[in-house]
Amino acid sequence: MKPLQLLLAALLCAVPLSATHAESSGDYVPETDPLVLRKLEQWQDWKFGFMMHWGPYSQWGVVESWSICSEDVDWCKRPEGEAYVDYVERYEQLPTTFNPVKFDPELWAKIAKDAGTKYVVFTTKHHDGFNMFDTRQGDYRITAPDVPFHANPRADVTKEVFDAFRAQDFGIGAYFSKPDWHSDDYWSPRWATPNRHNNYDTRKHPDIWKRFVDFTHAQVDELTSRYGPVDILWLDGGWVRPTDTMDDVADGNAGVPWPQDIDMPALAVLARRNQPGLIVVDRAVGGRYENYRTPEQKIPEEPLPYPWETCMTLGDSWSYTPNDNYKSARSVVQMLVDVVAKGGNYLLNVGPDANGELPPVAVQRLQEIGAWMKVNGEAIYASRSVAPYRDGKFRYTRLKDGTVHAFYLPDTDETELPATLRIPGPAPAGGAEVKLLGDEAPLAWHRDGDATVVEIPASLRKQAANAYAWVFRLPGAVASN
Structure with a gap:
């Protein structure tokens, strides 16, 4: 130049x-x-x-x-x-x-x-x-x-x-x-x-x-x-x-x-x-x-x-x-x-x-x-907004089949998911398999008040480290349309 x-x-x-x-x-x-x-x-x-x-x-x-x-x-x-x-x-x-x-x-x-x-x-x-x-x-x-x-x-x-x-x-x-x-x-x-x-x-x-x-x-x-x-x-x-x-x-x-x-x-x-x-x-x-x-x-x-x-x-x-x-x-x-x-x-x-x-x-x-x-x-694709849209570090989308995805947006110095994660907002359907996208293993979860409490094994936390955002699939959390 x-x-x-x-x-x-x-x-x-x-x-x-x-x-x-x-x-x-x-x-x-x-x-x-x-x-x-x-x-x-x-x-x-x-x-x-x-x-x-x-x-x-x-x-x-x-x-x-x-x-x-x-x-x-x-x-x-x-x-x-x-x-x-x-x-x-x-x-x-x-x-x-x-x-x-x-x-x-x-x-x-x-x-x-x-x-x-x-x-x-x-x-x-x-x-x-x-x-x-x-x-x-x-x-x-x-x-x-x-x-x-x-x-x-x-x-x-x-x-x-x-x-x-x-x-x-x-x-x-x-x-x-x-x-x-x-x-x-x-x-x-x-x-x-x-x-x-x-x-x-x-x-x-x-x-x-x-x-x-x-x-x-x-x-x-x-x-x-x-x-x-x-x-x-x-x-x-x-x-x-x-x-x-x-x-x-x-x-x-x-x-x-x-x-x-x-x-x-x-x-x-x-x-x-x-x-x-x-x-x-x-x-x-x-x-x-x-x-x-x-x-x-x-x-x-x-x-x-x-x-x-x-x-x-x-x-x-x-x-x-x-x-x-x-x-x-x-x-x-x-x-x-x-x-x-x-x-x-x-x-x-x-x-x-x-x-x-x-x-x-x-x-x-x-x-x-x-x-x-x-x-x-x-x-992301073909999703629509769903209440509460955002809650702290969480963001949410819904699919037409009733699945809600909860995104966890880590801070810049946060490299791994916590061992126990409380996801406020929509509840998965009873008996649904909650998963972290990118891994097919179902995660142990239960509802505690208005939150879905998910247990994340150490091996998965290590495997999924350093993600820009982590995404959890919550099937049946809203009525399908």
């Missing part, structure tokens, strides 16, 4: 994925389409997803898109001494050197599958407007003649990613940015670009805005008609919304008084005509087209009364950053357990590098997570 690139990587830090609060302030509106409801139920069975932020910005190891936004906030920094317009000009030339010759989507899919994830969400276009798919709506795309990678037989990256993950039985999610900072109909060259919003009053210039809406619909049409079965349309950029939903979440750090209404009713109809049952996630907007909600980089304190998904980075950054600070496998597993116990899904993000490779440290973490999932996944 060149010295200037290293400087950029140091200056441009991680950023919230939408750089706004990713929670909606309005009421959740339940879906009524039976096909969408069926898909949501399937999505809730998957529980654990894999996300990737990738684009030409990965060459510099900088935050995705946000360095070309001129807001005076930490995540929009540029190198000292360089004029904004000069920086944007250089940034927009990044595609002309983007040649990820080590791109191997089958390997990505294998790594993600071995980690235990069940669905993928891939950035087909981020806010900078560069298309990682073969759009016919413009030339700022991975398959354009001035992009070195365009001659590669795998140049239509989105197609290759979707095909490779679909071959491994993954659910397929298309991340798509509603704002497009490269579009002259969003950031018009007639005016300055003071913030993330479109830079003209849509009430004064409805013709320009209509062109942008038509462009957006055409691209979503492409993604949902030309790329095989798609399960989730994951829309980012929550400040692009109609007037009647505007609030301080939509305003971000520099609000505008005009609406940015891209006609979500028509967009959803179009997308679902191509993909019946498609889950639409209009992040942070609320209403009919936010089929599930996406708390970002955090886990709610309590279960939420609607479908939801915590999206979180494995490192500190959404996109590739050299020497990123990756979370431990133990930390990720325990967060996954906490999310699932509260009824949510967990979407874990890794940013591939400029060559198209997943960083080795991230791959190692994913392998470690996968080893735990191979033993304990039955307590």
Whole structure:
């Protein structure tokens, strides 16, 4: 990496994925389409997803898109001494050197599958407007003649990613940015670009805005008609919304008084005509087209009364950053357990590098997570929340057959289970065999008040030492459904 690139990587830090609060302030509106409801139920069975932020910005190891936004906030920094317009000009030339010759989507899919994830969400276009798919709506795309990678037989990256993950039985999610900072109909060259919003009053210039809406619909049409079965349309950029939903979440750090209404009713109809049952996630907007909600980089304190998904980075950054600070496998597993116990899904993000490779440290973490999932996944997949959800170090999930799994989350210095463990909460059915996942030997147990007291032999305690979390199967603890 060149010295200037290293400087950029140091200056441009991680950023919230939408750089706004990713929670909606309005009421959740339940879906009524039976096909969408069926898909949501399937999505809730998957529980654990894999996300990737990738684009030409990965060459510099900088935050995705946000360095070309001129807001005076930490995540929009540029190198000292360089004029904004000069920086944007250089940034927009990044595609002309983007040649990820080590791109191997089958390997990505294998790594993600071995980690235990069940669905993928891939950035087909981020806010900078560069298309990682073969759009016919413009030339700022991975398959354009001035992009070195365009001659590669795998140049239509989105197609290759979707095909490779679909071959491994993954659910397929298309991340798509509603704002497009490269579009002259969003950031018009007639005016300055003071913030993330479109830079003209849509009430004064409805013709320009209509062109942008038509462009957006055409691209979503492409993604949902030309790329095989798609399960989730994951829309980012929550400040692009109609007037009647505007609030301080939509305003971000520099609000505008005009609406940015891209006609979500028509967009959803179009997308679902191509993909019946498609889950639409209009992040942070609320209403009919936010089929599930996406708390970002955090886990709610309590279960939420609607479908939801915590999206979180494995490192500190959404996109590739050299020497990123990756979370431990133990930390990720325990967060996954906490999310699932509260009824949510967990979407874990890794940013591939400029060559198209997943960083080795991230791959190692994913392998470690996968080893735990191979033993304990039955307590995660197709589970739902069950009271009391959590109690001290314990978390709980239930299966449709009435089995409850109790997770014991050890402290960092706790390497072995105690010889006698009191599990508060749901009681196993009389005569049921209580087991520690990963071992088939039934454990001696009895009820004492509101707790299941389990005796754990020394040999099993030693055998199961150093787990990120221990999981006990409690058959028949709730009525089957």
